[in-house]
Structures are given as C-alpha cells and as structure tokens.
Amino acid sequence: MAFVRTGLIGLLLFVLMAGTGAISAQPSASDAPGVREVPIVGPIGPATSAFVHDELAAAAQANTDLIILRLDTPGGLDGAMRDIVKAILASSVPVAAYVAPGGARAASAGTYILYASHIAAMAPATNLGAATPVSIGGDSKPTSPAPSDSPDNEAEGREAPADDATAKRRKAVNDAVAYIRSLAEQRGRNADWAEKAVREGVSLSARAALDANVIDLIAANTTELLAALDGRRVDTAAGPQQLNVAGAAIEQREPGWQTELLSVITNPTVAYLLFMIGIYGLILEGLNPGTAVPGVVGAISLLCALFAFQVLPVNYAGLALIALGAGLMIAEMFAPSFGILGLGGVAAFVFGSIMLMDTDVPGFEIPFGLIGGLAVASALLLFGIVYLFLRSRREKIQTGHAGLIGSRCVSLTDFEHEGRVLLHGESWLAQSPTPVARDDQLIVTDAEGLKVFVRPAGPADTTIHTGNASARRPKPRS
Template sequence: MVFNTSATASSVWLLDLRGAVGPASADYLIRGINEAEQAHADLVVIRIDTPGGLDTAMRDIIKTLIASTVPVASYVAPSGSRAASAGTYIMYASHIAAMAPATNLGAATPVQIASPSLPTAPKPEDDNNNNSKEERNPAKPSNAMEQKLINDAVAYIEGLADLYGRNKAWAVKAVREGASLAAEDALKLRVIDLIAHDVDELLQQLQGRQLTVAGKPLTLNLSDIEIHRYQPDWRNKFLMVITDPNIAYILMMLGIYGLILEAYNPGTLLPGIVGGVSLLLALYAFQVLPVSYAGLALIALGVMLMVAEAFVPSFGVLGLGGLTAFVIGSIILMDTPIPAYQIALPLILSVATASAAVLVFGLAMIMRARKQKLVSGVSILEGQVATVSAMHKGRAMVQLQGELWQVSCESALQLDDSVRVIAAGGVILQVEKL
C-alpha cells in the first residue's frame, strides 16, 4: 500500500504537545488524530515537549495512537525540549519516534513511587553501555502498592516496545531506574528511529519509509507536502482552563460560598446562579483530575464548621476547627505529586486567610451585638417619655414609634399628661405619670 499515488499533495497534519499531559492535551491529540483519519491524511506529526503528566490521560492518547490508521510520528522538538515520563511512553507507542538534537527522553518511573530512598538515576556512561547494567541496581519499592505500580508500568512499556521493535531493555531501565537519554544515544540504542533538526528535515527523511500501520504494510510518499497545522478549538481551550487545578479549586469555592450566600438571602438569585454554575463546572473538572475524596470531604467539613460558627457561636472553636480542616483538605485535594496538577499553596493560603478574615469579622459582629441594647421589639419602648394624645373608652393612649399604644397607669390620666414607659408587654404599655 502506497500513500498518495495520485498527483495531489501529501497531507501532513502537525500537532503540538506542550506542557504536562492532562485531560485537555489528551482531548486535543485524540480529536486531532481522529480528524486527520477522517481527512485521509498521509501522516500526523506530534511535536513534543513535556515533563510528563497524568497516567489516565497518557493511556487514552496511546490507545488512539495504536488504533490509528494514519501513521503518527512523535517528534521531540525544538532543541532543548524533552519527552519525559508520559512523553517516553507516547514515543514508544508511535509508528515513528524522532528527536531534534539537544533533546532528551526517559525518566519514566511512575511518580507515585518517587522517594529519596530510591536509587538515583544511572550515570551518563551507563546509558552508552548498550544496557549491559540495566538489571544491576533496580529500584526497590517500599511497599506492595509501589511494587504493583512499577511492575504495571514495566509491563506496559515492554508491550509498547514490542509494537515497533524498539529497545525493550532500555525501556525497562527508564521505568525501574528513571534513566534518561540524549537524542544521539537514543538513536544508537534503537530507542528512536531518526534525528532531524526541524519538521522539514524530518519529512525528507521519512520519504519512502516503509511502516506497518494497523497491521498493514505502508510506504510513505511525501514528495509533495501540504502541512495542516491543527489548532485547539474553543472546546479544547475551555477544557484547558477549567481543568487547571487552581481554576477548578476557585470554581469550587465560588460555588460553595455562592450557595451559602443564597441560603442566607433567599431570592437574591445572583449568588445562587453563579454558585450553582461554578460548582457544576468544578465537579466536571474534578471527574477528569486526580482528586482525593478525603481532601474534598475535609474541605466540605471545614466550610460547614465555619458556617456553623455563625449559627452556634462557640467563641471560635468551630471556626478554627473548620479552618484547619479546610486548609488540610485543600493541600491534599489533588492526589498526585505532579507539580502541574497540584493546587498552588499561595492560592490555598489566600482563600484560607479570606475565610478566616470573614470568620473573625463575623465573631466580632456577634460579640458586639451581644453587648448592645435591643433595637427591635416592644422592649425598646421601655424608658421612653410620651404624652397622652387620645382617650379611647376611658383608656389613655400615647403615640410612640409612629404608633398609638394603650397604656395602663396606677394614676388617673388625662389628655396631654406626660408619662414614662416602665414596662412593655403585649399591646399595653405600663407607664408612670410624670
């Protein structure tokens, strides 16, 4: 089977994987490859520069790569880029693996088992020894769960290495020891297929290359090339924004406090609408992010305790307990050590400080209100002086606070007599004649 035997130009789709591998980048690459298949593209080139990312997103991308009927070339570029961790797995799963000079790949150990007690990465000279020492100092996980994680990662990358005959021994070393390779060494060890300075040189080297795609032999014909740069659409950009852990965290807090404000002031509508929409967006983001449900529960408990302080004043006990639970829950909310998918500590401290300020302000208002005299109800009439302004059926009436009140007095009262309220109860005021 030969690509582009007609006179039309070869269609090459160019995609970019920049930054951490996550839900947004996975959605972008998967839809890009699928649309390239529908457009009968001759080749898809993915330029890679990533420190790694989430395992679930990486596996979704790899499933699409393996199932693709269009050949995919993963290309670590420009110079200075890397394909670390998840990027290495993606390179192994691609039909063609290429790198620019001064790039590197590797360090594919699952991040969950990273620990100061694990062996350090091998020295550069070990990488040039054709993997003769790959089993000498394997990582030793500290518990059964870590052992399962690393064994699963080893088996996974070994299967990917078998797909296109790449160096399996070094792949295992990259997982067990966190080994890395520069482009030149990767080519020598058959980890990648070629080195190219740019996309144009890459396509020139791929001209006439024979591949196996979806189980069928295939020859690339790239003599006349038309490059289609696939850009993220609004959906992908929106997904990229809301799946940022910091944005998702802010949306969650807006949602919680918006609903609380609506509960305090029913009928306001705006806080409830904003809070409801924000909370739903946050929950959507959390379903594709590595969320710790313990952290989420602690945040909810913390908010409830701080709100309870306003209803059941405990001189700060409930509030401080809620604030502590809130901070701890926020720190452990993202169940991953990957920096790109952790909530920034300054953001957590800012939200916690704002919550504490509101709590302290609320407590101060409560204490001040307890010390003040009553400003509502009939009790506020006690001590006030009034003049008898009317007589109704022999009972004197006075006008206070814009209303007529019946009064009861031990002395006989007449119009224009001055009285002072000594007790207020029901609809009759007890007065004394001045």
C-alpha cells in the same frame, strides 16, 4: 418588584435565544490538509490527553494522511499518558512522535508516547528517557534490589516481610516495565533499553537513540521529517498504509482556550494549591457554619483539584461543578448571603460548563458566548434578587411588635398613666408618661405583650399609620 422580575426573566430568555442562534451560526470546518502537527508541550495532564484524543478523532474523520505529535514534555500523570497511548494505538491515521525543536525532551511520560507512536523521530540536540514512575506524594524508601533465588535469601525474605511502600513501588515499576516493553515489541523498537529507562531512569540523546534502535530517524525540521517519511509503510489500526507526505501542507494545531485554562488547573503546583484550599475551606466552613465564603471557595477548589489529579474524569467534574453552581444559586434565594453563594454558584457553573462542554465534534460545538451569556444572565438575576432583598430591608416592618412602633393611635378615654387607645381598629391598653385627653393623637414608642407605650404626637409626626378613620386627620383640642 414585579416589573424587575419580569425584566430579568425576559433578559434570561433573550440570552438563551441568542445563544441558540450562535450555535446554529457556527461555521463548518474546512477541509483538513494532508498533515496535522499537534503540540504536546509542558506537563501532561487530563487537559492534554483530551486535546490529543480530540485531534486524533478529528484527523480520522477528515482522512488526514499523518499526525505529527511534537513533544517537549518533562512527563505527566500516568492516567493521562495512558489515555494518549490508547488513542494512538487505536488511531487509523499514522502518528509520528517528533521530539522538537532543538533542546526539547520527551522525558518520563513522553518516552511512552514516543514508543507507542507509529514513527519515532527526534531533532538534533534533544533527549528522551528517565521513565521511572514516581508517585505524587514521593517515595518513602528507595526500591530494594530484587531478591535472588537462593534458599538463604528466601528464608531471610520470609523472616523479614517487605515494607509496604517498597512493595508498592516495586509493583508500579514492574507494571511500567511490562507496559513499555509491550509498546516496544508492538513497534519493533529496543525493549531492553526501554526497561532500563524505567528501572534505572537512564536517558539518551537523539544520536544515541537512533543507534540504539529506540527511534526511527533524526530530522532537523518538519519539512525534512516529511521528506524522510515519504513512501514509508506503517501498520495502523485500520491496516497497513503507505505515507505520501513529501511537500504536503502542514496544519498547525494549537490548544484552544479551554485546554489552556484546564492545563493551568492541572499544573501540579496549581492542583496541589487548589487541593489544600479546598480542604482548609471546608474545614473553616465546618468550624464557622454560615460563613459561606470558605465553603463555596473550598468546594469549587476541591472539585477542580480532583479533576486535576484525575480522581474525577473531566465529564464528572464538569457535571459536579454545574450541579454545585445550580445548588448555590438556589441556596442564595432561600438563604440570602449578600451574593456570596450566588457568585460562587456562577463561578462553579462557568468552570463546569468549560469542562463538560469542551468538544470539537462538528455540529455539537457549544460556543463560549452561550456559556458567558448564561453566566451573565444568572449574575444579573442574582444581583436583582440581592437588590430586592436590600430594598426590603429598608422598608418599615409591618407585622409584630416592631410593626406597631411609630404607628399613630387615638385615646379612647382621659387617663393619666394607663388607659385605652384605638390602634389599627383595635382597643389596646396604653401607657403614657404624660396625661392624655380623649381623642388625643398619640404615637406608639414600644410594645410589650398586649400593652403599648405611647407619647403625644408632635408636628413632625405627619404620617398616619392607623386604619381608624377618625385618626387620619388630627383634631384640634378644645
């Protein structure tokens, strides 16, 4: 057992050293080209906002001339959209939002991002708009028309208070209108149409958007877009800049596997299913304490769902999952569950590490090899503990009444029903179904209180379990 433990600890230290070496061996980033194209495809969630934020920060550090946000999105979460807008407004690198390719759209949250960008462009056969905010749970009642200023309507309003759901929706719509109008005024675009896109959910084609001063230009592809932008001056957070991007090399940036994985979790359908699994898992664990599986799966699913709904920021969700994983692995040592708690802990640790350590800051990258190595080492340590636990269950019990069963003892006197025997160096009251002679070898079949039940030892009873020296070798009867 000590050898197995030493081996497991050595393996864990080896993985840690190998992972540390992997960190130091990370290659340095190459010089970035003049233009970076960053895709925003599909629903916008926390993973997308983190990806765009990191790309804008990396572009600023690399002195990139232009960032192209290629949009094809049906919308997304309000919090994630606002995080992207804040990153664009604070960017020292010019940002061009480009709805492409043909057939793409920038609906709902995509419209806000388009309005916030320094340059707004669309490819032919694309559209934008339908920016009315919608709650995740749906709206119970439609928005009521705005009240007029007549005294009759004011009196009627005092007599019939507005429904709470309608009032909340009106507040959300008014907040969204003010937000998109502020973006339109910041970039000098059509604020009246932006308000209609929020209040009435209207949309525009690329040509109509250009005619209505919603976008700056139409380009069939990125080469044509760069040619049209060359020489244009834009105002960024670092001051006015002139674009010199005609014929510039374009670096295609794609989301990493972490972003892709987190995007799957933040998909509305998956997030809702995770939320329900989490709730029902905790309920089932509460109704059947000790089952472990529903509780472990429910806790992990609920934390992932809270991250997907942006109730928990990505760093808090990752930290909570890592803490949950460590707690479950520790619980496995004190309350063995045949690996259920431990495996759940390893899974929570891996997901939490992916969320918490998703960074592209040079010098601070944490390779997946280290996370995977720690997970494998933890799993091996877990399996080692389970193996030792199962092996201990197969060993004979050495204490208590159960430890006496099967032990060999020696009769101290002749007796027919009850008498004294020498067991483990002590005199015990024994009961036998057959007559017993002095120095007979006996086997304990049961124990009750301070009395043991015995039977004569047979040829198959070869193992000696007593500490009495005289009983270690059967004596022939005279």
